[in-house]
Amino acid sequence: MQKIAVIYKSIHHHNTEKVLKEVQKEIPMDLYEVSDLHDTDLSSYDMIGFASGIYNSDMHKSLADFVSLSPALPRKSFILYTCGTNNYYYASKFRKMLSQRGIEVVDIFHCKGHDTYPKIFRPIGGIAKGHPNEKDIQKAKAFVKNLVYID
Numbered sequence: 001m002q003k004i005a006v007i008y009k010s011i012h013h014h015n016t017e018k019v020l021k022e023v024q025k026e027i028p029m030d031l032y033e034v035s036d037l038h039d040t041d042l043s044s045y046d047m048i049g050f051a052s053g054i055y056n057s058d059m060h061k062s063l064a065d066f067v068s069l070s071p072a073l074p075r076k077s078f079i080l081y082t083c084g085t086n087n088y089y090y091a092s093k094f095r096k097m098l099s100q101r102g103i104e105v106v107d108i109f110h111c112k113g114h115d116t117y118p119k120i121f122r123p124i125g126g127i128a129k130g131h132p133n134e135k136d137i138q139k140a141k142a143f144v145k146n147l148v149y150i151d
């Protein structure tokens with residue numbers, strides 16, 4: 001069983017944090033809000049998850065900053081993100097950056113998260129309303145479970 005730490009940033013509606021906290025109810029993993037990490041030793045973890053909303057087509061910048069300042073990170077990782085409009089490529093840049101640092105990305109999960117950022121959709125309460133929903137959370141649990149039990 002893999003020992004997992006997840007580093008996250010979830011600023012818009014706490015959509016990503018909600019997914020993580022629900023997953024954590026079933027699957028043991030340590031969650032760290034990226035701003036709370038100060039010289040925390042993560043070298044004992046087998047795998048590290050990076051999680052955030054998508055902000056202007058990218059993962060939150062603080063995660064990339066964290067990686068660039070952290071010399072001793074586990075070599076295996078996964079990415080989880082929530083976004084207003086489902087897009088499989090939002091984590092591409094982040095994934096490339098991890099690969100360049102020698103950190104393998106084993107898998108990527110994403111689901112929709114309520115988004116009130118585009119002004120044009122605010123009169124109707126934003127987009128992806130009600131997400132992450134129960135189905136999203138079940139899928140996220142299955143995703144992480146699959147990772148926890150790999151060799």
Ligand SMILES: Cc1cc2nc3c(=O)[nH]c(=O)nc-3n(C[C@H](O)[C@H](O)[C@H](O)COP(=O)(O)O)c2cc1C
Pocket residue numbers: 009010011012013014015016017052053054055056057058082083084085086087112113114115116117
């Ligand atoms: C400044 C900003 C930029 C965003 N840019 C995108 C985007 O490019 N594509 C997208 O699908 N969603 C975008 N969103 C929506 C968020 O990714 C979505 O609501 C996500 O679930 C937020 O996660 P959080 O609540 O964990 O922060 C943006 C939201 C904000 C606040």
